[in-house]
Amino acid sequence: MLDGLTLDQIRTFVAVADCGSFRSGASRLLRVQSAVSHAIANLEGELGVQLFDRSGYRPVLTPEGQALLANARDLLLRADAMRARAQALGGGLELELSLVVDTLFPIDTVAQAITCAHAQYPSTMFRLESLPLGGTWAALIEKRCTLAVIVGEDFRDPRIALEAIGSVKQIAVVSARHPLANAELSASLGIPELADHVQIVLTDPSPLSRGRTFGVLSPHTCRVNTQEAKYELICAGMGWGRLPAWQIQDDLDAGRLIRLDIASLGRYGEIGVEVYLAHRLDERLGPVAQALRKAILDHSSHKAMG
Known part of the structure; x- marks a missing residue:
């Protein structure tokens, strides 16, 4: 079941993948590192797969994480496009x-x-x-x-x-x-x-x-x-x-x-x-x-x- 999946979790996943670490991802998102780690753990629980291998000095995308990253980027793009369209419909110069x-x-x-x-x-x-x-x-x-x-x-x-x-x-x-x-x-x-x-x-x-x-x-x-x-x-x-x-x-x-x-x-x-x-x-x-x-x-x- 993916009913508990949130855009915040997906955005956090992409940020960590792009930045190469939980700390850098937290800095980009202006959040504490523990909150980022918690969001990734919840996302992995919802998806039923491990997204990052945490055994080394830095987290590394697993094959499953690498495969799902493209889907995550696509979801964020569609959500942001929808938000942008809604803002345009709302007007404002x-x-x-x-x-x-x-x-x-x-x-x-x-x-x-x-x-x-x-x-x-x-x-x-x-x-x-x-x-x-x-x-x-x-x-x-x-x-x-x-x-x-x-x-x-x-x-x-x-x-x-x-x-x-x-x-x-x-x-x-x-x-x-x-x-x-x-x-x-x-x-x-x-x-x-x-x-x-x-x-x-x-x-x-x-x-x-x-x-x-x-x-x-x-x-x-x-x-x-x-x-x-x-x-x-x-x-x-x-x-x-x-x-x-x-x-x-x-x-x-x-x-x-x-x-x-x-x-x-x-x-x-x-x-x-x-x-x-x-x-x-x-x-x-x-x-x-x-x-x-x-x-x-x-x-x-x-x-x-x-």
Whole structure:
């Protein structure tokens, strides 16, 4: 019988599993260690299995505990989502709303959407941050924002709801002064030749990509932490890299930047990446967040992002 099973017991189980000890789990939950131990013991009694092996210095998940941990996380996610929906149904305006946007997405589109939402809710304070790669995901996972505009599918999380809103075209380019800008030369180039030149690469401000690389083809790199720095270094002739079409179209038209028409970098040196509007399933979207969501959807549908 599982009638005595409580969300508090399940939340305690997940906290101890995540933190690696009863003491650390108690600290996260702001409870005394004895209360946490008691809750785990009661949960094990209700389930009829031992969740942790306590014979060592630290508790270790048993095979049964490891198998049930995924179910516990799913139950908490569903319960928190239900609570968030109930809060949304209860109404109430947000005093502050935070939005994090991937650096590959045109910021003017977001600015227009925020302006539109602010006109409807002038008492709400808006916060906007632009981050590359896993930064948008980390902000949502760590609950540092309500909405995020995410580019690409390199990271996934069951707590995050995604809504496709468009795509961004990225083009491999170099300065017209760079050796790779030679049209006759570029037609015969491949990855080995690109590796002889510096590639300008964005760094990830989050730990999500630790041990992974995304599109890094050259052993010679110059790493930057902003999209603007990447753009300026490529324009200066430091190296080559991918930049969003919306950011460099004028430079391409004027001949300041040259497209690397290399088949191994995509047709005509370009690739398309999907863009998503994202939020946490367990956090409510209040009236202001809903208004901003609609404004982003509306402005994205009318914006040519390349």
